[in-house]
Amino acid sequence: MMTDKLARALGWTSLGLGVAQLAAPRVVTRLCGVDDAPGATTAARLVGGRELLHAALLLGARNPAQWAWTRAAGDMMDLGVLGRAAADRAGARRTRALAALGAVAGITALDLACARGSAARAKGPLQVRASITINRPRDEVYRFWRELENLPRFMAHLDSVRTINQRRSRWKAKGPIVDLEWEAEIIDERAGDLIAWRSMPGTGVSTAGLVGFTDGPGGRGTVVDVSLEYGVPGRKVAAAVARMLGKHPEQQVRDDLRRFKQVMETGEVLRSEGSPEGHRALRQLHQRPAQPIGGRA
Incomplete structure (x- = not known):
């Protein structure tokens, strides 16, 4: 800017x-x-x-x-x-x-x-943008994201996403004091290209997002571009979540995308001996630091 x-x-x-x-x-x-x-x-x-x-x-x-x-x-x-x-x-x-x-x-x-x-x-609203390249076909990456109930697998701030119908869904996130819940609707969708959504009015959270999918350089892999916008009081919610996680919202989105890349390329979020906990990204937050498991004699 x-x-x-x-x-x-x-x-x-x-x-x-x-x-x-x-x-x-x-x-x-x-x-x-x-x-x-x-x-x-x-x-x-x-x-x-x-x-x-x-x-x-x-x-x-x-x-x-x-x-x-x-x-x-x-x-x-x-x-x-x-x-x-x-x-x-x-x-x-x-x-x-x-x-x-x-x-x-x-x-x-x-x-x-x-x-x-x-x-x-x-x-104005808090805007966050990030992108990553995933070594998987574009249609496959799009389909995984479009199945919204997959999102908590790599988005650390989400506890669950429940599909209501083809357009609407209910989201739940762990807040610093109480859980946050809101409904969202898909406002634009082009199969294999983009998904845009926003929270429903009156649900207490003002947020919108867009994720685009394009072929990677040389036709290899898929470039995923994410843009998020938090309004008021959504901006305050984003700041509270950032304090809880100890990260700036932009860094959190980048970390989410890295986990998304791992899920798409390996089938799970990669875990070390020090992070054996579950497949949901939120559970990764409560794990102990990695410890040495032995060395050369």
Whole structure:
């Protein structure tokens, strides 16, 4: 998304500014017209450390735009300092302080735009996308998924799916406090190509999904593309489930697809000596860590 790309760019900006302020604080204070202020060099280094923190958040986060507010808050502090510096100085120093003030104001506008974009996105539905290639024919992969009662075999958050009729089904998931249940309906289906579904209104969970099936490169295997969307309160449900599982929803979907690949290619979720538990993915969550079963003498 454009907001995340802007956030990454701002992260690189923070990295450059942080390195410059830590490596050459006197040069930075002179360019900003504040080199005559007591403690200016120390202040520049502190600001440099803050910029490196911004860089770490913006470049290292999965959703970097949400951290743009931290940069915006720092910008406000810098604008105040530079504004006072420009008012208290004259001549060349005042000119440099005004130039620095203008540069920071421009960056502040970008930071605020990024932060507002993140806030607007947070109010919308939570969207998750993932894909995987499975070494099985497309029709076979499609048919297995279309039999919705198979889904708990590889989807860790599902306890059961019960088919009501050709279009509707009842889903049950283990929540952090109580079980979650809802009805869903298939809203679009093209045999061998895609299945799209959504939760029924008034069932307490707002979610929708689409899974597409295409031939793999060179006609070998099947590429499975999954898109999920959680609304409100479904978004809160997704966050609660993520906390329970200790994973981001996108990572959970990727793990589900890896289990799906194992089921399709081997007939079961692969298990080690430390994970002997059942064929349902949900049961895999409660197993003990693998232990050594012996070594060479």
